Amino acid sequence: MDDSSFSLPLPKTVEFLIHRTRLYLVVFIIGITAISCSPTRKLPSNQKLLVRQEIVIDNKSINKDEVESLIIQKPNQRFLGIWHLNLWVQQHTSQGEQTRFKKWLRRSAGRPPAIFNASDLMQSEAYIQSYMSGKGYFKAHVESSVITEDNTVSVNWKITTDTPWLIRNYRIMAEDSIVGALVKQSLNATLIKTGEPYDVTSLQLERDRVTTYLRNEGYFTFSNDYVVFEIDSSLRSRQMDVYMNVRNPRRLIGFSDNRELYGIDRHKKYYIDKVWVYPQYSTLRSIQASGESKPDTVHWYLPVAGDTSAGNRLSFIYNEKSHIRTSTLIESISIRQGDRYNLRHAENTYQSLSALPIYRSININYTPSDSKMVGQDTATIGLLDCAIQMSKNNVMAFSVEADGTNSGGDLGISGNFSFLNRNIFRGGELLNVKLRGALEMQQTLGDPEQNKVLLFNTVEVGADVSVIFPRFLAPFKSNSLPRYLRPQTTLTSGFNLQFRPDYRRYITNAGFGYRWKTNSRISHYFTPLEVNSVRIFPTAEFEAKLEKYNERLKNQYTNHFITSMKYSIVYNNQQYEKVHDYYFFRVDLESAGNALYLIDNIVGAPRDADGNFTLFNIRYAQYLRANLDFRYFKMFDQNNMLAVRGLIGIGKPYGNAAVLPFEKGFYAGGANGMRGWNLKNLGPGSFSDPNGEFSERMGDLQLESNIEFRFPMYAFIKGALFVDVGNIWLLSDIPTYSGGKFNTSTFVSELAMDAGLGFRLDFTFFVFRIDAALPVRNPAKPEGDRWVVSKSRIGDILWNFGIGYPF
Structure with a gap:
């Protein structure tokens, strides 16, 4: 076979899959049929069960989901598309003695039969006809065909569109000329376009x-x-x-001949008068109700162009000692006395205050003020008083978590203890302290009893501390940036001890970074400095194993020091309240060791025995690293979607480093990647390890693509069919990893592939995932034998467990 291409022996593979699938389906269908029987056998003779509806529309621009939502009657849901499980539960729990369990099961999983109703069918036709008219298809034809078979009914909907009506002109008319002029100024952002089909939804959005x-x-x-x-x-x-008519307010002034008479007012433009801030609103209400004490009022005068007059005042109402600095609240509030009312200012204030973890809920209320602006017409100018009410959260919180782990088939347990302080420095800062411990059973080259605790021989303990500040720290001034950016500064540090059968590893890290949002879709992360120190103490057996191989593998398990700078940008246009296609895009850039290497070269710092510069007698790493994560979600309807992900990552060591640090390399396999392989057990390239000596494989380059069709199965049970394609490679030729170097002419033939079926238990607040994956193409096999699916057995299926979706 030519190294630059490969071919799929489709006939043999397809024949094998069809034969095995048919066998499983026959057995499954026989089992389901045996327990379900006929869902209509208990219905009265004059009733028929609606079992199926099909919608056919001759125009792809019409959203079938929206049309389906207009149909009043829906068939009973089928489990796996075969069995009316909810109807079966309803019927069988309605028989015999009505126990508490039966009532609970019927209420939770049962559904009454969907009895066909002809009047609902006619009403649905009218709804769909109205919907089509709202899309500009006034002459559309909506036809429903009812197919009766025994005691069941199927309905076929056929919608035939005509030529849509187009918008020729769009004009603005207003009873108030000032308001009309403002609306015309905004027409560059209008959602109604001349020459496009009429759409009532566009009119609603324009309104x-x-x-x-x-x-x-x-x-x-x-x-x-x-x-x-x-x-x-x-x-x-x-x-x-299309004419938009902006009307003035109407006011009832009397009656004449039993008719209501209205006067016409003008729209008022409002300005902010008093701003009242209640930082302890939840406790204030209880104190006021009991009459125990009166709250204190503190007025803050904010400078405007050097003026500290009473024209720019915020009034804070306290009923007890303040737990948060007033300056922090002022920085979060965009509403100012004397400013023109602006809805955007209220939204920015709400978002900024909600970002302070010390507060549980925020309410912003406006009421007309009794004051009047001097020299202004009260018919067109008004004043508003603003009340900002904040309910406090618990300052401190504790949590304990326990998990079962499965890392590459090695079973274990882990536990976390977390402590939160939501106002550690009285400025809305969030302190998070996490203590972690884990036990795992791993294979070893040495004494299996070494480090043994109960049944486990791997112990990991660690602590992580982070503080999130709701503002930028130095060198930025907190009030020098727009509030809508919602800036944050994060300080992190941690220490981790790993006692494994083959080595001990001590990891220390610290860093600080900034986060901000330029809009609701784009987030930025910038880490000017992150420091990691890794010290490794291998056993004699493991050290002897490393000596057998090349310098690259040995370097992965030696002491090293990392000083890195990182930047990430994330784009996500998902709107949770809407069903639409959306994208997720993330780019990560990282560099390490460049500043240290430059300084050491300038000052002529000494090198170690291997010719490397060191920091604290530890060699520091130097590299550039980048990765791109692109995801596209095609929404067929509210429950069915196609999720596609593409990953590209590359890292290049240079200068003071011969290889990437182990924790900065790229890995393949695991529950969130190539699910047909255990984590770190795939690649690099066509490298083969029949003896299982290389359990943690790392690459300099990663290419991966995942395609997953997600669909509902029953109630909270979701399903997924997926295919994963990808691998990792080295950028240099390493004899130990034969076939691991990336080559543009051969990398396609070295792509691994797996496929499988997943089950997701969606409990709303979390998703438990089980994915069964089968390797389809294994690049570690000799060329010509890499398509392995036809030789697969049930035992080759790899089960992956996880929380949440893989991407």
């Missing part, structure tokens, strides 16, 4: 857009009820003109 725009311009009382659309469809050639 909301104009309302938000005017509220940001000071019109606090403006609502979308004042925006009315008029459509002129008298034009021929399927065109229409």
Whole structure:
């Protein structure tokens, strides 16, 4: 076979899969049929069960999910598309003595039969016809065909569209000329486009857009009820003109001949008068109710261009000693006395205060003020008082967690103890202290009884401490950045001790970094300095094993020091309240050792016996590293999606390092990657390890792609069909890892592949995942024998357990 290409022996592979799949399906269907029987046998003779609905639309631009949501009747859900499980539960728990268990099971998992109703069918037709008209298809034809078979009914929906009506002109009319001029200024952001099909949804969104725009311009009382659309469809050639009419408020002034008479007012533009801040609102209410004491009021005057007059005042209401610095709250509040009312300021204030972990909930209320602006027309100008009410969270919290672990088939247990302080320095800082311990049983080259605790021979203990500041620290000034960025500074440190059968490893780390958001979709992470120190003490047996191999493998298990700088950018356009396709994109860039290497070269620092510069008598690493994570989620409907991920990572050691540090390398396999292989047991390239001597394989380059179709199975049980393709490679030729070097002409033939079926138990607050994966293509096999699926057995399936989705 040519190294630059490979071929798939489809006939043999497909024949094997079809034969085995048919056998399993036959056995499964016979079992399901035996216990389910007919779901209609207990129905009265005059009732028929709705078992299926199919929708066919001749226009792909029409959202089938939205159409389906308009159909009143839905068939009973089928488990695995075969068995009416909820109907079976309903029928069988309704028989015999009604125990508590039966009632609970019927209430939790049972559903009444979906009895076909002709009147609901007609009403659904009317809903769909109205929906199609709202999309510009006024002459669309909606047809439903009812197919009756014994006691069951199937409904086929056929929707035929016509040529849509297009918008010819879009014009703004307003009873208030000032408001009308503002709306016209915003037309560059309009959602109604001339020449495009008429869509009532676009009109609704445009109404909301104009309302938000005017509220940001000071019109606090403006609502979308004042925006009315008029459509002129008298034009021929399927065109229409759209007019937005912005109306003024109406006020009831009396009656005449039993008719209501209304006066027309103008829209008021509001400015902020008094700002009241309640940092202890939850306890304030209880104290006021008991009458124990009166709260204290503290006024803060904020400078504006050097002026500290009373024209810019925040009033803080305290009923007890403040637990948070007032300056922290001021930095988080965008609402200022004398400013024009702006909805965006309220949203930024809410987000900034909500980011302070000391507070559980935030409420911002506006009420018309009794004061008046001097020299202003009260018919068009008004004042608002703002009350910012904050309910405190518990300052301290504790949690204990215990987990079972499965790392590459090595079973173990772990436990965590966490302590939180949500206001450690009285500025909304979050302190997180985590103590971790783990026990695991691993294979060893030496004495299996070494380090043994109960049944386990691997012990890991560690502690991590982090403090998150809700602002940027030095060299930035806290008030020099826009509040909408929601800046954070994180300080971290940790210590980890690993007692493994073959070595002891001590890991120390510390660092600080910044996080900020430029908008709701884009987040930035910048770590100017992160320090890691790794000290390893191998056993004699393990050291002897390392001496057998090349310098690269030996370097992975030697002491090293890392001083790195990192930057990451994350883009995510997912909107949780909407069903739409979305993307996730992350880029990580990292460099290490460059500044130290430059200084050592300038000052002529001494080198160690291997010719490397050291820091604290430990060789420090020098490298560049980058990786890209791209994900695309294709939403077919609310429950079915296709998730696609692509990973590219590369790391290049140079200068003071011959290889990447072990913890900075790339790995393949495991529950979140190539699921047909255990973690770190795939690659590099076509490297083969029949004796299992290399249990932790690392690469300089990673390419991986994952495709997963996610679908509902029953209630909280979700399913997934997945395929993983990828591998890791080395950038240099290492004799020990024969076939591990990346080559542009052969890397395609060295891609591994697995496929499988997953089950996800979605409990809303967490997802427990089981993925069964079978290797399909193994690059460690000789060329010509790498397609291994036809030789697979049940025992070759690798079971992966995890919390959450793999990506």
